[in-house]
Amino acid sequence: MCRWAAYRGEPLYLEELVSSPAHSLIEQSHCATRAKTATNGDGFGIAWYGDRPDPGRYRDILPAWSDCNLKSLARQIRSPLFLAHVRAATHGGTRRDNCHPFVHGHWSFMHNGQISGFDHIRRAMESMLSDELFHARTGTTDSELLFLLALELGLDTDPLGAMEKAVAAAESLSLETSGEALVRFTAAFSNGRELYAVRYATDHRPPTLYAAPMGGKTGYCLVSEPLNDDVDTWIEIADGSAVKVCAEGAQVAVFAPRGERVETVRKSA
Template identity: 40%
Template sequence: MCRWLAYSGSPVRLDDLLYKPANSLVIQSKNARMGAETTNGDGFGIGWYGTEPIPGLFHSTEPAWSDRNLRELSAQASADRVFAHIRATTGTPVQQTNCHPFRHGQWLWMHNGALADFHHVKRDLAMAVEPGLYPEIEGSTDSELFFYLALTFGLEDDPRAAVAEAVGFIEDAGRRHGVEHPVQMTVATTDGETTWAFRYSSEGNSRSLFCSSDITAIQAEHPDHPLVRNLSADTRLVVSEPLGDLRGAWQEIPDATCVVVRGGEQELYPFAPSPPVPAAV
């Protein structure tokens, strides 16, 4: 389906994240170890926070492993919060507007997984998006529509509750259309200060998700490793699969869990969909 990473911490050059790790995201674009598909070559995207309040975006429909512009950009640009995503389409077209991460104001969103039988439930989901938000939807993916449902349900005020309500709504719509397992997801979203990541599926067999361990412990274990020795103590990564094999560097996020990363702190919370509120009669 897809692979992604969410980084926060000291400013890091993008190629330190995308190219240099032993199992970098660019390597995963050709040979993912834990993904539903080995190859994720249907485009990629990067979102980062720089000098402006609105995050920057770079999207391409080229495979990440062969895009010269990505290599040039990542060798020069650095940021202290980065979202990166490589795409394996589940049926929607390969086009820039379908590449993650998606942006609304200061918010970014990316998704690995699928809303099952999306063509059957798409109309129900689209009709639930707040009318003022609907014109902002540019692409045709289930992932972007999922984002705008979460915004409709209050993502900017309470991300955990909004995503739970969006998932509950999607599951209800899916099951009304005979879909047995409507939601498969790992999702990350950020406002530039905090990152929320979710691992959940309706069938209880979710896509892989990991978070990095305390960076000071990793540095103590591997003091000479070039990719970790200069990182600040508040550095954190949430990833679809580990970027390397350093002992003690990664912890699997349990199924049905939300991880919240702010500064050097990360907290885990149980995650469950919220049942949809019945319409007033």
């Protein structure tokens, strides 16, 4: 399993999540406390938004704790919206193209989880893509393919609905192929304006997701693990939930790949 952190709010330096906190993302890369494996050393990546609509990105296959460039960049880059990820591989080899976040146009995406039996449904999922999105795929992970499938299914016009359809498609193909479906999906994605996150699993055992206010009245940080020991600050996002962070603050809704999405909570710092 991987670890990740994402932020939307008033501009701040990436180091506020990536390297400075006591339990920063770099610390989690070799000492995660709320994951099956403590070490996430199969690469890392950051994607951030600035003055242009498309995000900047830096990825490498080195463990995050051993890359001095990452700490230097995090200290210098200041952004109102960014995603950061440290990888523990489940599908796909250790290569730069398989490191998160994945980017296409103005969208960025990162994922923690897995699709069980992915090798048996990969070809069917690929066949659902247009030629443009099929050729945009450069890696071999289930995460990147889910991202591209969500783009195919309308991520630009209905981000959470498209992600529900993509996960539902993976579940349906798994059921058709093997008679069972196991999808564990805790992901963050952004179009450069809003930040979205999802926590969902078919077996109700999704990877962890926490949220805390940060960076102004409507800013929020979304993380796999809390960045410090202030337990009163961090809210655990429930299984089957989607979070949208926008100019109005954070909104939490039901994430139901096979049902209707209903907004349940609206929060603002």
